[in-house]
Amino acid sequence: MLPTSMTESAPSNLTNPAPQGNGQNVSDSPVAETCIEIANFDAWYGAFQAIHNLSLEIPRNQVTAFIGPSGCGKSTLLRWINRMNDIVPTAHSKGIMRLDDLDILAKSTDVVHMRRLVGMVFQKPNPFPKSIFDNVAFGPRLHMKLRRSELEELVEWSLRKAAVWDEVKDRLHAPALGLSGGQQQRLCIARAIAVGPEVLLMDEPCSALDPASTLAIEDLIYELREQYTIVMVTHNMQQASRCSDQTAFFFEGQLVESGPTDDVFTKPKEKRTDDYVRGRFG
Numbered sequence: 001m002l003p004t005s006m007t008e009s010a011p012s013n014l015t016n017p018a019p020q021g022n023g024q025n026v027s028d029s030p031v032a033e034t035c036i037e038i039a040n041f042d043a044w045y046g047a048f049q050a051i052h053n054l055s056l057e058i059p060r061n062q063v064t065a066f067i068g069p070s071g072c073g074k075s076t077l078l079r080w081i082n083r084m085n086d087i088v089p090t091a092h093s094k095g096i097m098r099l100d101d102l103d104i105l106a107k108s109t110d111v112v113h114m115r116r117l118v119g120m121v122f123q124k125p126n127p128f129p130k131s132i133f134d135n136v137a138f139g140p141r142l143h144m145k146l147r148r149s150e151l152e153e154l155v156e157w158s159l160r161k162a163a164v165w166d167e168v169k170d171r172l173h174a175p176a177l178g179l180s181g182g183q184q185q186r187l188c189i190a191r192a193i194a195v196g197p198e199v200l201l202m203d204e205p206c207s208a209l210d211p212a213s214t215l216a217i218e219d220l221i222y223e224l225r226e227q228y229t230i231v232m233v234t235h236n237m238q239q240a241s242r243c244s245d246q247t248a249f250f251f252e253g254q255l256v257e258s259g260p261t262d263d264v265f266t267k268p269k270e271k272r273t274d275d276y277v278r279g280r281f282g
């Protein structure tokens with residue numbers, strides 16, 4: 001059973017602080033609905049093709065892990081899902097990438113709006129050099145018109161959801177950079193969910209953390225999928241098997257196979273997957 005803080009719904013009078021999808025938990029539904037559709041997707045850096053004709057459906061309210069050896073294109077794909085590669089001048093792509101009805105790759109898509117729907121958490125926690133409160137309030141101040149009391153309510157809701165409220169509630173106006181690495185990463189998750197995303201992208205979110213903080217973030221990821229669709233890049237096979245529902249294995253810019261995590265780990269269809277998950281290369 002989830003702790004109270006994780007089951008509370010968002011403050012009712014706020015503008016879209018909760019996920020903007022249908023909020024349906026996949027465990028109530030026999031067939032997972034697709035949240036992100038990727039079809040015939042190719043991506044390049046200049047003339048170098050980093051992703052080849054990749055098609056994948058990412059189910060709603062599940063954790064999907066991207067695994068594969070270094071340089072196989074996991075981060076490239078993740079970064080296209082919220083157009084982070086727009087800032088890389090040589091990066092270009094073609095194919096289909098949709099979040100529900102939103103065409104992620106279309107030039108006409110409002111990237112600021114899209115990034116509200118698709119939040120990102122990075123390898124190294126990257127709080128702003130501001131207070132804990134101001135980190136979480138940053139997005140809502142930019143996107144929502146809230147009264148002070150509403151903003152305070154939303155900051156508390158987000159910090160509770162990210163399972164860090166109890167540790168920071170007495171020092172909300174202290175610098176975020178004074179928190180431990182694990183607390184900073186949970187703060188970054190709170191900052192990401194404060195604007196009401198549907199999807200959380202996580203690029204090796206635990207790689208800079210100690211084992212105890214890693215377990216805390218893994219528990220959090222698993223619980224957050226009740227409300228968000230999560231896509232996580234990880235090099236840690238135990239982590240993928242502990243906290244993902246679906247796993248996609250990439251090799252040299254291609255998707256080798258994807259499916260329920262148990263199947264990919266215990267009865268993979270492809271020999272390359274079997275070799276990788278058993279640690280024979282990588």
Ligand SMILES: Nc1ncnc2c1ncn2[C@@H]1O[C@H](COP(=O)(O)OP(=O)(O)OP(=O)(O)O)[C@@H](O)[C@H]1O
Pocket residue numbers: 045048050068069070071072073074075076077088090
């Ligand atoms: N900004 C860039 N400019 C040029 N090439 C890039 C750039 N970013 C990534 N690449 C190349 O694209 C390929 C895929 O890289 P990517 O970072 O997506 O792999 P990855 O699977 O996430 O690797 P890792 O697990 O090491 O993070 C690699 O060959 C990489 O060198």
